Amino acid sequence: MFKCSQHIYLSKNQLLVDFQKQLEFEKSLNYAKVFKGIYKDLGLDYPKYFKMDYLSKLGFLSAEVILKDQPLTSKYASEKIGLIIGNASSTYLMDSKHQSTLSDKTSYFPSPANFVYTLPNIMTGEICIRHGFKGENALFISQKMDIDFLWNYAYNLFENHKLDACLLGYVEVKDDDYESFLMLLERTEKQGFTQNNLKNICTTYKKETNG
Amino acid sequence: MNKVFVNGSYLISSLGFGMEENMKKLYAGESGSCAISDPNLYPDTFFASKIDVARFQAEFKSLFPTNKIEFPFFEQLLLLSIQKTLIECKIDFQTKDTLLILSSTKGNINLLDEKEKGNWEKDRVFLWKSAEVIQAFFGLANPVQVISNACISGVEALSIGYRMIQSGIYKNVIVAGADILSEFVVSGFQSFQSLDAEMCKPFDSERIGLNLGEAVGSCLLSELPITSKVHIIGSGISNDANHISGPSRTGDGLYLAINSALNEAEIPANQVDFISAHGTATNYNDEMESKAFQLAGVQNAQVNSIKGYWGHTLGAAGLIESLASIEAMKQNKSIKTLGYSKHGVSVDLKITKESKSLEINTLLKTASGFGGANAAILFKNEIDDVQM
Missing domain, CATH: 3.40.47.10 (Thiolase/Chalcone synthase)
Structure with a gap:
């Protein structure tokens, strides 16, 4: 049904692509600095990036790593390219920021630029804008990546010809921690990529970055 | 492919409780929106749709008389609505072939507010936590799935439930969706200047913006026509x-x-x-x-x-x-x-x-x-x- 063309994992200040370490940052660096380092390394010039919240930045950068050498819209119809993404804390950082502008009634200035980033699917929207994806989009909230469910959902969308390609994964930012796992799935005639393949990739990444 | 029927509809809005009361007022052209002056929601008066909370609490108590555990309002809404759907459909919902999908944009977001956070644990503001609590309350066999795709969440939850039954993975999918009015959301939409200070006017030449509202709804998607064709x-x-x-x-x-x-x-x-x-x-x-x-x-x-x-x-x-x-x-x-x-x-x-x-x-x-x-x-x- 589909194959996994590439996968990336970004956590604990390491960026791995197909299990190979691509970039590593000092452990003491916070993620603001790490994201900046990746942005620079990718040689990006995308002004909208600087308006994004950290969740969008992480999703955006992760997608960029996979898609920089392979524009999908030249291979597939834009409405057949989608995103299936999991996340735990939604936009907690930006939520707290927006809430903090409401506490003092004498200086009450909620900002629309913040408020728009209090929805987790803005992250997927940013990726769609950047890469011209117009297909099925889903943002699921779960404490841990629900591999079985995400795989089943992707399988159904490929089976029903809703999608020919999609990014599937889990993008999470909370307080001082972050984690991003993203893979590119593309339609294939062969049996292809199974639920177990997906599980194995996730387990391997966790082991490598914790070990 | 299996057919997927929409059974056991229930909803609570500013118009009232359950399908019958809501439909009666919808046909009668009665609105539940009005001017609200509540400094806990916004410093100035704004126009929105609120659920009758006192009536809701009485309803909740009568439906769950022996329940001793407390829940934030957002979760209470979901519990009551889901229970009504389950009562109407009479299915064995604790089996592996039943899934619950929740749709919400901000869940318990009001708990971020100092005035409202009470003694709830810090995690309670997260939708995965609400999902966990609701799964435990009903004793569901599968993890509850939460879809949070802004304003399309409700339609998308139905779409996902439909697909999951079509693919034969589940026989029944309970779909429930809720969002509540909070200062967080009201102030955000105000900052966007997208609210009408009076009744909203869809598709009208004089339209200027939307009215916010709070509601919960639920239904049971099933391969069987239990209450509906x-x-x-x-x-x-x-x-x-x-x-x-x-x-x-x-x-x-x-x-x-x-x-x-x-x-x-x-x-x-x-x-x-x-x-x-x-x-x-x-x-x-x-x-x-x-x-x-x-x-x-x-x-x-x-x-x-x-x-x-x-x-x-x-x-x-x-x-x-x-x-x-x-x-x-x-x-x-x-x-x-x-x-x-x-x-x-x-x-x-x-x-x-x-x-x-x-x-x-x-x-x-x-x-x-x-x-x-x-x-x-x-x-x-x-x-x-x-x-x-």
């Missing part, structure tokens, strides 16, 4: 890939979602009898929708927006508006577009001006939202060939 025949989700906070000017994104649903249903566009539009009454949304309907070729169907009755209820909107429109379809009635008088979008749509008898066999529900997301779902009322 209405079933889903197609759905589609798309993204504008254009702007994060404004809809596409051309309607091409929503068009793709509608087209995807029509293709799946294998029906021509002119077979759609009725459209329950998103119709938020913002300038851009309604104009974009009218263009999308024309692009998709469904512009000859009757169209309404229900937002004038219970406001824009965010993560619940697509779900409760589907449920009310399905109910109207079953009763062969149309609900008029409250707030609409003078046509104000560039495409000549047949916006419903009065509630009346109307034969509806195929219903389209659409939704669009922040992040450029669009959703469309098609329902069919099967009169003859299903044995109850």
